[in-house]
Amino acid sequence: MPSNDTQAEAMEQTPVHVDHLIDNGELAAENAWCVSYDAQTLPEQRPAFVPLALWQNNQADTELAPLLASDTELNAELASELKAAPAVAVDFPAFTDGRGYTIARLLRERYGFTGEIRAVGDVLVDQLDYMRRCGFSTMALRDDQHPEDALRALNAFSVRYQTDVEERQALFEKRLATTH
Amino acid sequence: MYRYDIHDQTLVDERVAQFRDQMERYQAGRLGEEEFRPLRLQNGLYIQRHAPMLRIAIPYGMLAGHQLRALAEITRRYDRGYGHFTTRQNLQLNWPALEDVPDILAELAKVQMHAIQTSGNCIRNTTSDQFAGIANDEVEDPRPWCELIRQWSTLHPEFAYLPRKFKIAVSGAAQDRAAIQVHDIGLRLWRNADGELRVKVLAGGGLGRTPMIGDVVREDLPWQHLLTYLEACVRVYNQFGRRDNKFKARIKILVKALGIEEFRRRVDEEWAHLKDGPQTLNQAAVDAAKAHFPEPERRPVADSSVEAFDQLRRDNRSFARFVTNNVTDHKVPGYKAVTLSLKRREHAPGDVTADQMDAVADLADRYSFGEVRVTHEQNLVLSHVPVDELEALWKELDALGMANPTVGTLNDIICCPGGDYCSLANAVSIPIAQALQERFEDLDFLYDLGPLDLNISGCMNACGHHHVGHIGILGVDKKGEEYYQVSIGGNSTDDASLGKILGPSFFREDVPGVVEKVLEVYVAERHEDERFLDTYRRIGLKPFKERVYAQQ
Numbered sequence: 001m002p003s004n005d006t007q008a009e010a011m012e013q014t015p016v017h018v019d020h021l022i023d024n025g026e027l028a029a030e031n032a033w034c035v036s037y038d039a040q041t042l043p044e045q046r047p048a049f050v051p052l053a054l055w056q057n058n059q060a061d062t063e064l065a066p067l068l069a070s071d072t073e074l075n076a077e078l079a080s081e082l083k084a085a086p087a088v089a090v091d092f093p094a095f096t097d098g099r100g101y102t103i104a105r106l107l108r109e110r111y112g113f114t115g116e117i118r119a120v121g122d123v124l125v126d127q128l129d130y131m132r133r134c135g136f137s138t139m140a141l142r143d144d145q146h147p148e149d150a151l152r153a154l155n156a157f158s159v160r161y162q163t164d165v166e167e168r169q170a171l172f173e174k175r176l177a178t179t180h
Numbered sequence: 181m182y183r184y185d186i187h188d189q190t191l192v193d194e195r196v197a198q199f200r201d202q203m204e205r206y207q208a209g210r211l212g213e214e215e216f217r218p219l220r221l222q223n224g225l226y227i228q229r230h231a232p233m234l235r236i237a238i239p240y241g242m243l244a245g246h247q248l249r250a251l252a253e254i255t256r257r258y259d260r261g262y263g264h265f266t267t268r269q270n271l272q273l274n275w276p277a278l279e280d281v282p283d284i285l286a287e288l289a290k291v292q293m294h295a296i297q298t299s300g301n302c303i304r305n306t307t308s309d310q311f312a313g314i315a316n317d318e319v320e321d322p323r324p325w326c327e328l329i330r331q332w333s334t335l336h337p338e339f340a341y342l343p344r345k346f347k348i349a350v351s352g353a354a355q356d357r358a359a360i361q362v363h364d365i366g367l368r369l370w371r372n373a374d375g376e377l378r379v380k381v382l383a384g385g386g387l388g389r390t391p392m393i394g395d396v397v398r399e400d401l402p403w404q405h406l407l408t409y410l411e412a413c414v415r416v417y418n419q420f421g422r423r424d425n426k427f428k429a430r431i432k433i434l435v436k437a438l439g440i441e442e443f444r445r446r447v448d449e450e451w452a453h454l455k456d457g458p459q460t461l462n463q464a465a466v467d468a469a470k471a472h473f474p475e476p477e478r479r480p481v482a483d484s485s486v487e488a489f490d491q492l493r494r495d496n497r498s499f500a501r502f503v504t505n506n507v508t509d510h511k512v513p514g515y516k517a518v519t520l521s522l523k524r525r526e527h528a529p530g531d532v533t534a535d536q537m538d539a540v541a542d543l544a545d546r547y548s549f550g551e552v553r554v555t556h557e558q559n560l561v562l563s564h565v566p567v568d569e570l571e572a573l574w575k576e577l578d579a580l581g582m583a584n585p586t587v588g589t590l591n592d593i594i595c596c597p598g599g600d601y602c603s604l605a606n607a608v609s610i611p612i613a614q615a616l617q618e619r620f621e622d623l624d625f626l627y628d629l630g631p632l633d634l635n636i637s638g639c640m641n642a643c644g645h646h647h648v649g650h651i652g653i654l655g656v657d658k659k660g661e662e663y664y665q666v667s668i669g670g671n672s673t674d675d676a677s678l679g680k681i682l683g684p685s686f687f688r689e690d691v692p693g694v695v696e697k698v699l700e701v702y703v704a705e706r707h708e709d710e711r712f713l714d715t716y717r718r719i720g721l722k723p724f725k726e727r728v729y730a731q732q
Contacts, residue, residue: 095341127340161331172465
């Protein structure tokens with residue numbers, strides 16, 4: 001087996017823990033959770049996000065929570081199962097992979113998920129505002145990201161045209177309300 | 181013209197501040213090259229062959245005179261005193277300094293302009309018919325609908341990291357002048373037998389590496405559901421579009437892979453949840469959007485003036501040529517739309533100098549209620565000119581070198597910047613355009629050929645729309661040498677079609693001769709008044725191929 005794969009596999013099996021967590025728009029004092037990408041074996045650390053199937057098989061362990069891959073196809077059955085979880089993490093394998101935004105939005109808007117939805121993986125400062133608007137309540141920043149930049153980026157905009165998880169009235173509707 | 185209110189202005193100002201912050205972090209090394217890339221692209225900033233390139237949005241092709249003056253000033257202050265109008269109603273600056281870009285964006289924001297989402301894997305600037313609101317074949321003015329789409333797509337939180345770029349075009353006329361069949365989503369506004377406005381939605385069209393004509397997803401969408409339906413389409417694409425191969429990531433590949441029925445089923449399934457939701461449009465919202473596009477206060481033009489115009493057209497051959505080619509009928513009698521040609525041998529197609537921008541802005545103020553349009557054929561339009569002022573305008577345009585009476589002819593070449601500027605290009609394109617314009621400059625010959633679209637792209641990304649040129653020319657690279665592939669039979673209007681490749685590619689210096697032979701076949705074979713495209717469709721590729729590749 002080429003050494004690259006071995007390395008990648010080893011990395012995959014080491015749970016990831018990041019220091020900086022944005023929680024409801026503020027920097028959290030600490031981040032208790034780690035993220036384990038190992039699909040076969042449970043990590044030793046707790047609490048931990050683990051791949052969905054592993055969580056489904058170990059739901060009795062209340063210190064485990066599901067990690068959804070970016071290609072997860074949500075449906076009513078899965079969404080209802082997720083309601084039992086203490087939190088749900090959505091993985092961003094690369095910051096250019098935008099599927100996680102749709103997953104969070106569907107969880108909130110279609111399936112009424114009210115618990116914590118966390119963005120993990122390649123989570124960058126300049127994505128946080130969009131993530132929040134799509135329903136992420138916590139975002140675990142990639143290690144090299146600066147938390148002070150994150151807080152500034154989160155407050156970059158005071159105007160939005162569309163509806164989203166936070167805003168239920170499109171700007172075109174609000175404009176009508178102010179002119180009548 | 182759409183005028184920003186406090187919300188629009190605040191958003192654009194905040195966007196400038198956000199980008200300034202991002203640029204500072206990039207320059208300080210806190211934001212890496214890879215991470216900065218999508219951020220700068222979604223503000224129109226490319227890193228190009230010689231310098232950065234900045235692409236400025238001209239939403240649905242509408243510009244006010246004062247905006248054009250501001251653009252002229254920006255090109256003088258931050259660039260080399262000229263700009264390039266593209267095939268998607270944008271203006272590109274070829275030589276801005278990277279560190280100046282936040283200031284340029286701030287200057288644009290002062291005149292209610294921006295470069296938001298003019299590049300990157302997001303929903304791009306929505307384009308439309310250059311004669312929107314004035315065409316006499318119009319069913320519905322597309323501009324208010326484009327503006328509603330612009331707002332819905334601007335900083336959409338869910339769709340900033342799509343698999344690939346996403347382009348929407350809207351047409352509201354009997355004749356499609358917005359090339360809706362070759363866009364990721366094409367929208368056609370039409371009215372049913374009861375006079376109700378409906379939207380025909382096409383998906384999966386596009387040029388580039390794998391050119392395709394769009395399929396109809398929905399024939400008769402009631403207008404109230406336009407935004408929720410678009411959201412369903414883009415959401416399906418965001419979830420299921422390919423992300424493993426950038427050359428297979430456009431929506432056209434998804435539509436083709438699923439088949440239009442399955443794509444439609446998934447969109448409808450998604451839409452069932454969004455339909456009648458909070459982004460459903462209502463009459464008051466549409467009326468508010470429409471109020472931004474009032475009719476100008478046109479003075480009545482006397483019948484005698486119309487008669488005098490017709491008389492001048494009979495008496496003055498040069499004027500008549502200009503009117504036949506560059507002047508379009510207006511929905512209001514006594515008014516015309518005038519197309520200003522940006523195609524001259526001494527400049528690249530679509531290029532315009534700062535002085536010309538100022539001059540056109542002045543002409544717009546004096547002749548056209550301060551309104552200018554940008555066309556996807558890379559020309560400019562003055563949209564409301566009374567016929568009794570046409571002669572004076574024509575003379576002024578002639579003095580500016582912008583009255584070339586060749587709009588719609590072989591000389592009106594669509595062309596990308598090509599290898600002279602673009603780092604993606606395999607070959608130069610501008611010198612090809614110039615060589616062709618030089619070879620075919622005899623007006624009588626051009627008119628005899630009739631309507632002929634010749635489109636040139638410097639690489640298969642197809643910014644010059646070569647697939648839909650009646651004659652298309654594509655620059656290709658073979659072992660470091662530049663060659664040119666010629667195709668014929670493409671068309672971007674209602675009966676859209678993709679061109680077929682003639683055969684092996686040619687050396688650069690041979691291209692004008694090859695085009696000449698293609699034209700000779702057409703002239704020899706055509707029936708009376710038959711367009712080039714129709715002759716090709718009747719006789720096929722073979723006679724052209726035989727003539728071009730005949731042994732000398």
